[in-house]
Amino acid sequence: MLNILILRLSSLGDVTLLVPALQAIKKAYPESHLTCLVKKQYRAILDGSSLVDEVQVYEGFWPTLRALRGRQFDVLLDLHAVLRTRLLALFIHANLKHTYNKDTWKRYFMVFFHQRAKASTSKSIIQDRPQHMRHTSDRYLDALKVIGIGVDRVVVFQTAFLGDAVLTLPLMREIQKRLGPKKLCVLTRSEHAAIFEREGYETIKDDKRGGDSGFAGFWRVRNRLKTFNFDLAIIPHRSLRSAALAWCAGIIVKIGFGNSVGWWLFTRQVPFHWKEHDSERNLRLLDMLPNKPLLGSVESRIPISQEDRLAAKNIWSNIEVNLAEDFVIGIAPGSKWETKRWLAERFAALACALANSRANAKIVFLGGPEDRNLCADILNFCFSDSGFRIPDSRLLNLVGKLSLKELIAITGDLKLFISNDSGPMHIACGLGVPTVAIFGPTVRGFGFYPKGKATKVVEVDDLECRPCALHGGRACPRGHFLCMRLITVDQVLKACEEVLA
Numbered sequence: 001m002l003n004i005l006i007l008r009l010s011s012l013g014d015v016t017l018l019v020p021a022l023q024a025i026k027k028a029y030p031e032s033h034l035t036c037l038v039k040k041q042y043r044a045i046l047d048g049s050s051l052v053d054e055v056q057v058y059e060g061f062w063p064t065l066r067a068l069r070g071r072q073f074d075v076l077l078d079l080h081a082v083l084r085t086r087l088l089a090l091f092i093h094a095n096l097k098h099t100y101n102k103d104t105w106k107r108y109f110m111v112f113f114h115q116r117a118k119a120s121t122s123k124s125i126i127q128d129r130p131q132h133m134r135h136t137s138d139r140y141l142d143a144l145k146v147i148g149i150g151v152d153r154v155v156v157f158q159t160a161f162l163g164d165a166v167l168t169l170p171l172m173r174e175i176q177k178r179l180g181p182k183k184l185c186v187l188t189r190s191e192h193a194a195i196f197e198r199e200g201y202e203t204i205k206d207d208k209r210g211g212d213s214g215f216a217g218f219w220r221v222r223n224r225l226k227t228f229n230f231d232l233a234i235i236p237h238r239s240l241r242s243a244a245l246a247w248c249a250g251i252i253v254k255i256g257f258g259n260s261v262g263w264w265l266f267t268r269q270v271p272f273h274w275k276e277h278d279s280e281r282n283l284r285l286l287d288m289l290p291n292k293p294l295l296g297s298v299e300s301r302i303p304i305s306q307e308d309r310l311a312a313k314n315i316w317s318n319i320e321v322n323l324a325e326d327f328v329i330g331i332a333p334g335s336k337w338e339t340k341r342w343l344a345e346r347f348a349a350l351a352c353a354l355a356n357s358r359a360n361a362k363i364v365f366l367g368g369p370e371d372r373n374l375c376a377d378i379l380n381f382c383f384s385d386s387g388f389r390i391p392d393s394r395l396l397n398l399v400g401k402l403s404l405k406e407l408i409a410i411t412g413d414l415k416l417f418i419s420n421d422s423g424p425m426h427i428a429c430g431l432g433v434p435t436v437a438i439f440g441p442t443v444r445g446f447g448f449y450p451k452g453k454a455t456k457v458v459e460v461d462d463l464e465c466r467p468c469a470l471h472g473g474r475a476c477p478r479g480h481f482l483c484m485r486l487i488t489v490d491q492v493l494k495a496c497e498e499v500l501a
Ligand code: SF4
Pocket: 339, 440, 441, 442, 463, 465, 466, 467, 468, 469, 475, 476, 477, 478, 479, 480, 481, 482, 483, 484
C-alpha cells in the first residue's frame, strides 16, 4: 500500500482543481492511503470524498508539523510550492518528495511582458511575450508522473561506452513491458545506436566527442530532446552532462543514481550499489514506478533476428567457415583503455593454443577499426618465429571489418568468446555465448562482470593496487602493470575449459 501525502494550502479553486489528480492516483493505486493537507475552511470539499482517505487540517506551521512528523509516508507531493509547504516537506518523513512545477518565473515574465506590451506598441514585444501557461490541474497531473502516472514519453540516457549500452538493454525492455509508453527513445552516441535500433528502439544521437561537443553541441542536443516533450528521463549514465541535458530539456521527472555527478538535478536519486551487476542495478531506477521490477525474470538475452542470421551466414561463407563442422572461437583483444588490454603476445599464444586444441578449431579476431594495429601485432606474433606454428587458415581476422549489427550477428554463432573487460564481452554474454573475460585494473565489484552461467573472469586476486581506475587508464600508474602481466596463458586456457564444460 502506497502512503501518499498531498500538501495544498491555498484557495477553494485550487483545492477543487486537485480532483483530477486525486482520481488519477486512486485509479493507478487503488490500495493507496491518500492524506490531503488543506486549510480548515476547505476541509468540507474533501471530507467524505471517496478519493481521499484522510483530510489533515492545517492548524499553523508548528502544530501541523508536530502532527505529521511522527508519520512515515512513501510519497509527499507538494502541490502548493510556497515557502511554508517547502519547509513542511523538508521536515516530514517521506521516501519520495516532489514539488510540482509552479512556473513562478514564467508568471513573473508574463506580468513583465504584459506591462511592457501595455506601455509599448512595439510589435516584437507583443509577439515575444509568453502566450499561456499550462492549466493548474494539468500541472498537478504532471507532478504525478513522479509515481509513474501519465507517463507516455520516456527517454533513457546512455552515452557511455559500448558495454554500458549493451547493459542498458534489459532496462529498455523492462520499461517497455511495465510502462508501455507511447514513445520510448534512447539518447546514445551514434556509434552505439545500432545496439538499440536493432531491437526497434528509437535513438536520439549525442555525438558528444564530435559534432555535439562543447556548449553549442550541448544546446543542440538539448533542443533535439526538447522537441520530443518527454515526461520521464531514466538516466543510468552518471555524468553531469546527462543530468544537465535532462534538466535543461525540461523533462518533468528525472531519475538517476545518487552517486551521479549531477544527482542534485534529479527528481529522484536511487542508491547505487557497487556490488550489483550493472544490468540489474539499472533496473533499480524503476523502483518507484508502479509494479516493482521482478529481478530475475527480466529478459537480459539479446534477441537475434532472421536478418541477423542471414547477415552472419554471409560473413561466415565469405571467410570459409562452416558452422556445422568448425568450432569457432572469438577473441576480442582490444579495449578503449590501454591498461584494460592483456598483452598482445599472450593473446597470440592463447589463439595458437586454442587453434591447436581441436582439429576443427577456428579462431576469429574481433574488434573495431581502432583495434586493427593491435590485431596486426598479434598475428605477427602468431606467424613469426615464436614457435607457435599455426596454419593461417585457422586464424581469421575480422577486426575493423564489421558493423556493430554484424558483430552481434556473428557473435551469436561462437562456441566460445574471450576478451578483456570490454563492450564485446557484454554482447557475448547477452547472447548466451560461453565467455572468458580477463580483468586487470577493474574488478567484478564494479558490477560490469560477465553475467551468465558459462562465464569466467580471470584476474589477479591479491594485488594491492587493484582496482586503480573505474574504466582503466592510458598507462599503469605504478609502472609495473602486474595486474595483466601476472595473468598467464595457461590460466586463461583453464578458464576456457571450465566454461566449455
Ligand atoms: S596500478 Fe595495479 S591495477 Fe592499476 S594498472 Fe597498474 S598493475 Fe594494474
